[in-house]
Amino acid sequence: MDVIVIGGGIVGVATAYQLRAAGHRVCVVERHATVAQGATYGHGGTVLPTPLDVWFGPTFMASRQSAKNGVISKPGFNGPARQFIKQLTELQDPEAFGRQYARLRPLIELSRDAMADMEARFALEYEQASGLLYLVRSPHEWEQTQPALDILRQYEVPHHVLTPAECAAFEHSVPTDPEFAGGILFDQERTANCPLFAKLIKQTLDNQGGVQFMFGCEVSSIRLEGQRASVELAPRPGAASRSREVDVIHGDAVVVAAGHGSLPLLERLGLRLPLHPLRLHNLVAPIAHEECAPHVAIVDAVKRIAISRMNQRLRIAGGAVLQSASQIDKPLGESLTKEALALLGQATHDWIPGAARISAALPWEGVKLLSPDGLPVIGNALHPRLFVNLGHGPAGWGVACGAGKLVAEIVSGRTPDVPADTLAAFRADRF
Ligand SMILES: Cc1cc2nc3c(=O)[nH]c(=O)nc-3n(C[C@H](O)[C@H](O)[C@H](O)COP(=O)(O)OP(=O)(O)OC[C@H]3O[C@@H](n4cnc5c(N)ncnc54)[C@H](O)[C@@H]3O)c2cc1C
Known part of the structure; x- marks a missing residue:
């Protein structure tokens, strides 16, 4: 055809x-x-999603504060946008989350095989790097993360649950002070350069x-x-x-x-x-101090901010902004853009202080399409x-x-x- x-x-x-x-x-x-x-163009580097990456589940928008959930709401969004968020938050229920992930899972595995085949056939090199370390700040958020860990065990996804000290021992750039609850390491999952x-x-x-x-x-x-x-x-x-x-x-x-x-x-x-366009941001920052730079990708599991290293730069992606679909083609406005980029800078500073030169970072924003389920x-x-x-x-x-x-x-x-x-x-x- x-x-x-x-x-x-x-x-x-x-x-x-x-x-x-x-x-x-x-x-x-x-x-x-x-x-x-x-x-x-603006991808954050994560190749295949774990249950911690999908945009639904118990940790997704569990808090109303953008500083905690990583999602900024533009004031004044309309009925359809509110309805969309209501539907997504219904999937915070652990059972609904598990059901929906079970439907996605065969596609993830099919994708893994398809990528491996393409890679092997053409010997593709596209800045692949192994290892993603997901970090969780508060004990309450750690509690909310448990259904995702149950899914990992259920599907026998290779991973390691780490204490803060084990996280810091594995990834020297992550400090244990201020305190955090723990981490989940996927040593076989990868980041790479999507474009x-x-x-x-x-x-x-x-x-x-x-x-x-x-x-x-x-x-x-x-x-x-x-x-x-x-x-x-x-x-x-x-x-x-x-x-x-x-x-x-x-x-x-x-x-x-x-x-x-x-x-x-x-x-x-x-x-x-009923799909909704969602604006996301990223920063590409030069490494500030090599000794502070991570050797695996770091993901703030609750705010869904991914920091992946690509050669001498860090790619920091997240900072979602919820707004009415009708406004998506208009500029966001300086203050909201700053707020979104500040979330990315703050997450980098919190988890890997001294690693990135945020003041010299190049900002970018893009729109991805999200479905209510x-x-x-x-x-x-x-x-x-x-x-x-x-x-x-x-x-x-x-x-x-x-x-x-x-x-x-x-x-x-x-x-x-x-x-x-x-x-x-x-x-x-x-x-
Ligand atoms: C900041 C950011 C970080 C992200 N991080 C990750 C990540 O770490 N891991 C991950 O898996 N995903 C990530 N995503 C999501 C991922 O990038 C998207 O899911 C994926 O790129 C979607 O690909 P696409 O081809 O559907 O859309 P696009 O890349 O947007 O491509 C659609 C194309 O269609 C073209 N087009 C549109 N309308 C027309 C038309 N009428 N005629 C002709 N051409 C048209 C557009 O010009 C565009 O090139 C991220 C997204 C963003 C924005």
Whole structure:
């Protein structure tokens, strides 16, 4: 089949790779000049999510204070945004958390295998580093973390629960004063550079052939007619006055993998998904003192702030801001941006003092798409030739490789090798 993939982020690139591997011809349409310029650019480095990374569960927004939960609420958000948060906080219940994680788990394992296969096939080097140490400050938060530890034990995920002294002995850059409750070490999990990975996969596809990348092209709408699917392109700046003809790319199927740009495209087709765009921040800071720099990635488990080392710099990601969806394309405003970046600076100072030169850090912000039940939206939607792959939230990076495989199987008319309730839990019509 000729398949059009809308979006050149990690999800679009991984989907194109898997579709090509399944024997399809692919055209990736991306509005930017290259791949990995959206949320993919700002990733925090964590490759695959543990139960401590998913954006639901007992520790997620358990406190109302941003200094404690790591999430800033912009004043004045509207009804749909409030409803969205209400639904997410229902998953604080340990049982609901466990149920939802169980549905996500097969996708994580599929992604692990898919990534390992891609890595081995092409000998990819993309700043991989082993080891993530999750740290928890207060005894109360430690208590709230226990359901996640139960899940780790249930699924036999390799990990070590450490006392503060053991954390400091393992990672010399973490001080035991002020006191903290403990840590969880994943010595087999990894951090890596997501945009670099996406670019390497694109290069591989360029070399192999069969995948065409169309950059600088914005899809304005999707057309679904019988057994055909096509996309209309918005006029390029400056070209509008010359011709009234609309550029159309024809195909047999369309996969929407356009991050938060997916929502308006699907809404124009009559599919309104209750996903919410969430603004996140990151800082890339030079190492200040080598002797204070961590040798594994450090994650503030409750505030969900990840600090990963990449060569001579630290990548610090988190600082989410909840706001109305209608405001997401407008600038956030200086004071909220400062507040979000301050959370990142403070977490770095608290857990690894002296490691980063925050005053020289480069700030960045991006938008990720989160679903109210914490799970991505993957599969067929609305029409036999329309497919979606979006809403991977804070865990989109490694999971994209498995999600791309799921989509490729479904497009090819095969049943993916994951449990039926996982597939059902990802469907667009579940809401
Ligand atoms: C600061 C930050 C830190 C993060 N940290 C992590 C982490 O540590 N680990 C992790 O797993 N995940 C992390 N995430 C989440 C992860 O980055 C995302 O889940 C993932 O990048 C989503 O990929 P995507 O391809 O769906 O979206 P994007 O990367 O946003 O790509 C979508 C693409 O679609 C294009 N597009 C949109 N509309 C159109 C249109 N109409 N026509 C043509 N092109 C269009 C956009 O230009 C964009 O390039 C983080 C996100 C942020 C913002």
